Amino acid sequence: MTYLEELLVTACDQLFSISVQPQLSRPGEQFGDFASNVALQLAKELGQPPRQVAEQLKDYLDANKDSSIAKIEIAGPGFLNFSFNDVTLWQTASAKFKKSMTGQKVLLEYSNPNAFKELHTGHLYQTIVGDSIGRLLEASGAEVYRANFGGDVGLHVARCMWGILQKLGGPELTKLTTVSPEDQAAWISQAYVAGAKADQEGSTAAAEIKQLNQAVYGFHTNDDHESPLAQIYWQCRDWSYSYFKRFYEDLEVAPFDKFYPESTTTEAGLALVKANLGSVFTESQGAVVFKGEEYGVHTRVFITSAGLPTYETKDLGVIASENTDFDYTKRVVMTGNDQSEYMRVVFAALMQFDEALAAKQMHITNGTVRFGDGQKMSSRLGNVTRAAEVIEVVQKAVEADNPALRRQISLGAIKYAFLKQRLGGDIAFDVHESVSLQGNSGPYLQYAQARAQSILKKAVALSDLQNPEFTDGERSLVRKLSEHNSVVEQAVSDLAPHLITTYLYELAQVFNRFYENNRVIGDDRQDLRLTLVSKYAATLKSGLELLNIPAPDKI
RNA sequence: GUACCCGUAGCUCAGCUGGAUAGAGCGUUGGCUUGCGGAGCCAAAGGUCGUAGGUUCGAAUCCUAUCGGGUACACCA
Numbered sequence: 001m002t003y004l005e006e007l008l009v010t011a012c013d014q015l016f017s018i019s020v021q022p023q024l025s026r027p028g029e030q031f032g033d034f035a036s037n038v039a040l041q042l043a044k045e046l047g048q049p050p051r052q053v054a055e056q057l058k059d060y061l062d063a064n065k066d067s068s069i070a071k072i073e074i075a076g077p078g079f080l081n082f083s084f085n086d087v088t089l090w091q092t093a094s095a096k097f098k099k100s101m102t103g104q105k106v107l108l109e110y111s112n113p114n115a116f117k118e119l120h121t122g123h124l125y126q127t128i129v130g131d132s133i134g135r136l137l138e139a140s141g142a143e144v145y146r147a148n149f150g151g152d153v154g155l156h157v158a159r160c161m162w163g164i165l166q167k168l169g170g171p172e173l174t175k176l177t178t179v180s181p182e183d184q185a186a187w188i189s190q191a192y193v194a195g196a197k198a199d200q201e202g203s204t205a206a207a208e209i210k211q212l213n214q215a216v217y218g219f220h221t222n223d224d225h226e227s228p229l230a231q232i233y234w235q236c237r238d239w240s241y242s243y244f245k246r247f248y249e250d251l252e253v254a255p256f257d258k259f260y261p262e263s264t265t266t267e268a269g270l271a272l273v274k275a276n277l278g279s280v281f282t283e284s285q286g287a288v289v290f291k292g293e294e295y296g297v298h299t300r301v302f303i304t305s306a307g308l309p310t311y312e313t314k315d316l317g318v319i320a321s322e323n324t325d326f327d328y329t330k331r332v333v334m335t336g337n338d339q340s341e342y343m344r345v346v347f348a349a350l351m352q353f354d355e356a357l358a359a360k361q362m363h364i365t366n367g368t369v370r371f372g373d374g375q376k377m378s379s380r381l382g383n384v385t386r387a388a389e390v391i392e393v394v395q396k397a398v399e400a401d402n403p404a405l406r407r408q409i410s411l412g413a414i415k416y417a418f419l420k421q422r423l424g425g426d427i428a429f430d431v432h433e434s435v436s437l438q439g440n441s442g443p444y445l446q447y448a449q450a451r452a453q454s455i456l457k458k459a460v461a462l463s464d465l466q467n468p469e470f471t472d473g474e475r476s477l478v479r480k481l482s483e484h485n486s487v488v489e490q491a492v493s494d495l496a497p498h499l500i501t502t503y504l505y506e507l508a509q510v511f512n513r514f515y516e517n518n519r520v521i522g523d524d525r526q527d528l529r530l531t532l533v534s535k536y537a538a539t540l541k542s543g544l545e546l547l548n549i550p551a552p553d554k555i
Numbered sequence: 556g557u558a559c560c561c562g563u564a565g566c567u568c569a570g571c572u573g574g575a576u577a578g579a580g581c582g583u584u585g586g587c588u589u590g591c592g593g594a595g596c597c598a599a600a601g602g603u604c605g606u607a608g609g610u611u612c613g614a615a616u617c618c619u620a621u622c623g624g625g626u627a628c629a630c631c632a
Contacts, residue, residue, distance in 0.1 A: 027575080037574060043612075050612075076575035077613075114632075154632060262632085287630050298558075301630040311632050341559060341627045365560085367625085372567095421568070424560075426625085428567055433581070437594040440568085440580045444594070451592050458591070502569065505579080512595055521591045555594090 003068065004082060008038060011060045016046060026483055032073065032081035033089060033479060039078040050078030086470045086478075093482040093535065094464070099141030100489065106137050107145045107328040109318075111248075112335070114151040115240040115261065116160040118189040119247055121369040124387040125427060126334050128418045128548075129366065131253035132497040133332070135546050140492045145257045145326045148244075149318050152237055152261040153220065156192070158213035159199050161229075163191030164236060166198075171228040176235055185243040188236055217308075220263045237261075247387070252411065253548060258325065260318050266309045269317025272353070273302050273309075280352040290349040297345045315346050323357060330360050332495065337365035337424065364495060367426035369418075390414070390429075397435045398443075400555075408550035409435070409443050415549050416442025420501040440505050442549055448508040449544065452537035453553040458521050461534035468528060473518045477532055480510040484539055488546070497547060504543040511536050 001009075008022040020038055027035040039054035046053055054074045061072055061080075068088040073081045084092065110130030113123050134144045151157065167190070168175045179187050198205035216233060224230040241259070248255060273281050273288060281288050286305030290312075292298045302313045309317075322331065335343065343363045351358035394414050400406040417434035421427055437443050470478060483503065491499040520529045544551040 023572090025574090031575075035575090040574065040612080079575065151632060156632070285629080289629065292628095296558090298628050300628085304630040306630080308630085310630070314632090336626095337560065338626050339632095344559085345628095367560085426561085430567070430581090433567075436581085438580090447592085447594055451594085454592060498569080502579085509579090513597095515591085516593090516596045519591065523591090555592090 003066075004034060007061060007065060007069075008036060008057075011057055011064070012038060012042065015056055015060055016042065018042060018045065026486070027079075027081065029476060029479065031075060031079070032071065032083040033482070034082045034084075036080045036082070037078075039074075039080060043078065054078040054080055086468050086475065089470075089475070089478055089482055090465055090468050093478050093484070095485060097139070097485050097488060099139075101137060101492065102141035104137075104142040104330065105145065105326060105328045106142045107147055107322050107326050107331040108134050108137070108334075109147040109149055109322070109331070110334040111256075112149050113244055114156060115237050116152070116157045116188060117192055117240075118185065119244070119387040120385045121387055121390055121429075122336060122366070123247075124251075124390060124414075125366055125369055125418050127248065127251060127253055128415050129423065129497060130334055131251075132415075132419055132500075132547050133495050134254060135548055136488070136492045136495070136497065136500075139488065139546060145322075145328065146254060147258055147260060147318075147322055147326075148256040149260045149265070150262065152240075153216050153263045153266075155209070155213055156196075157216050157233075158209045159195030160188060160192040160236075161195070161212045161216065161233065162198060162205065162209045163193070163195035164188070164232060166194055167191055168232070171232060173228050173231050173235075176232065184239040188239060188243075217263075250391075252550070258322075260321060262314050265314045265317030265321055267317065268320050269313035269315070270303070270309050272316050272320060273313050276353045280349060290345065292345050292348055295348045295351075297348045298341065300342070300345045302349075312342075312346055312349075315343075316350060319346075319350065319357065319361065323360075328360065330362065332362045332364060334364050334366065337367050339363075340365050364423055366423060369427045369429050371429055371431075393431055394435060397431050405552060405555065408552050409446060409555075412442035412446050412544075412549045414442075415547060416445070416501060419497045419547050420505075422498050423496065440501075445504055445508060445540065445544065446549070446551060447555055448511070449537060449540045449551045450553055450555040452511070452533055452540065455520055455533050456530070456537060459526065459530055461530040462527050463531075465528060465531055471518075471525075473514050474525075474529065474532060477510055477514045477536065480507050481532075481535055481539055484543075491546075500543055500546050504540060507536070507539065507543075 002024070005022050005024060009020060012018050012020045012022075020042070022036055022038050024034045024036055026033070039057055040050045042053050043050040051074060057080060058072050058074055061069075065072070068085060069082055070085040071083040073083075075081050108130055110133075111123055111127045113119050130146070134146055137144045165171065167187070195205075195209065199209050215229060218224060219230045219233055225234055277283070277288060281290055281302055283289075284291075287301045288303035289299055289301050292300065300312050301310055302316075303309055319331065322328065333343070340363065347358055347361050347363070350361070391410070391414065395406060395410045398406050398409045398413065400409055413434040417429055418427060420440065433439065434441060435443060437447060484507075487499055487503040491497060514532075518525075518529060520526060520533060523529060541551045
């Protein structure tokens with residue numbers, strides 16, 4: 001608890017013998033540095049008008065506060081507004097971030113692409129947002145494990161295998177070598193499209209695909225790496241994983257600690273379902289189901305009447321496997337929001353036989369990425385769903401001669417555009433807006449950071465300030481800087497990177513306002529101001545780091 | 556039919572654990588320009604917070620109903 005909070009608790013106790021949990025807010029600048037609404041909350045209990053309660057509190061606080069609080073005012077319906085003295089405000093702005101999650105082990109599962117399929121915008125979004133959430137947790141001291149769960153068996157794989165066989169003209173392993181490494185991803189994608197199309201159209205193809213599906217499961221259960229078809233499967237599966245690896249490297253995101261191909265989770269999942277058959281899971285129409293209605297969710301099949309595990313069972317398997325591997329205190333899984341009801345069923349089932357493990361589960365969701373400029377859908381981007389295409393289009397839209405810089409700005413543009421929106425709903429993505437150098441965009445902040453660096457290059461800043469006294473303009477900047485730690489704290493507890501983007505953008509605006517009216521280099525107050533600029537630049541940079549957005553010092 | 560998510564300025568979004576005059580960006584209109592990086596700053600116009608009730612001293616925020624959009628509901632993943 002901060003000094004101010006303690007003071008309020010004492011005041012309420014002494015004056016009214018009421019114990020309160022004071023909630024301090026950061027009000028608009030005209031109201032001071034911190035505000036409390038305790039008087040409003042206590043008014044009813046005390047049977048007094050709020051302002052009268054506030055008067056009593058103010059008198060007590062004025063008499064008992066130390067010098068760190070310069071001013072207490074009553075405003076509006078009965079708010080208590082506090083202003084710090086400049087030294088305390090600067091100390092608040094300079095305070096080290098408190099690592100509140102030290103000792104926690106968080107398993108983050110996101111991105112989750114299926115092998116044998118192409119990465120689309122949903123993967124791009126999750127990769128970027130999941131990466132940032134991981135950084136936020138790490139910044140607060142948590143150990144973070146990144147997991148990636150994807151389908152390497154199932155109908156989609158069988159369809160792709162069918163397409164592959166068409167392209168090869170049969171199980172001709174040697175022909176695979178004719179596909180060059182940079183074409184592998186596209187080649188597999190073509191095969192999948194062909195297979196999916198054939199599956200819908202032709203009955204003979206559909207039957208063949210069904211057989212291939214069984215065969216693929218067989219490669220795993222029989223540990224078959226020898227038969228020609230199996231070799232093709234394993235080879236193309238490797239291609240998929242190296243394609244994913246390149247994708248993550250290109251985005252410069254943290255690597256995954258472990259991949260969980262679906263095939264590796266069935267055993268653990270089946271074991272759990274079978275162990276709880278009769279109690280949690282019941283047989284119905286030849287299948288094994290979880291009757292969710294009793295628990296406020298719906299019924300789902302965990303093992304099909306053909307004896308095959310469904311995704312539900314594999315999900316139980318991955319939950320348990322990850323727990324065994326990393327011994328996590330909390331697991332956060334991100335999926336599209338069409339899975340939210342589904343996930344509730346899985347968690348509800350888990351709750352029935354492993355309450356402790358179920359309690360560690362958390363599900364966050366995202367909507368679909370929409371393209372356009374608001375007026376109309378861009379004809380060029382109207383139907384884009386491929387991740388690679390989005391990156392390509394953004395790179396083309398960035399105006400920079402230097403290829404390395406172009407890359408950094410492109411990454412900044414895409415990441416920021418995704419991160420600035422609250423998790424959960426659909427994501428609006430406008431290429432023009434994302435690369436724009438003005439407005440709430442990644443490149444704007446990158447520029448702001450570079451501009452601050454260029455000021456700092458002209459003279460050396462003091463490392464700290466002793467008993468500073470600020471002008472109004474300086475104080476506004478310091479005040480905004482002082483909000484940083486609590487914003488990051490909130491972003492961590494909410495798993496909400498967009499709180500960081502909003503703050504950084506506001507900070508840059510406050511700085512620009514300051515800089516417009518306050519000369520730094522050559523001014524009488526150069527030393528002090530340079531220290532503020534230095535603090536501002538460091539804050540921007542560390543904020544961009546949490547978002548994993550490159551912050552070049554020169555643009 | 557049942558459940559979940561969403562509905563805030565022309566457009567795209569913040570704000571939602573109840574609090575002060577509902578905020579940004581883009582777009583529109585006007586101003587600042589011999590500039591430490593103007594990729595900026597200042598200002599104006601623009602809102603029945605989907606609608607109707609309710610709870611409360613106080614509701615964009617909580618509850619109920621309703622309309623509109625999306626999604627999920629038995630052997631796909």
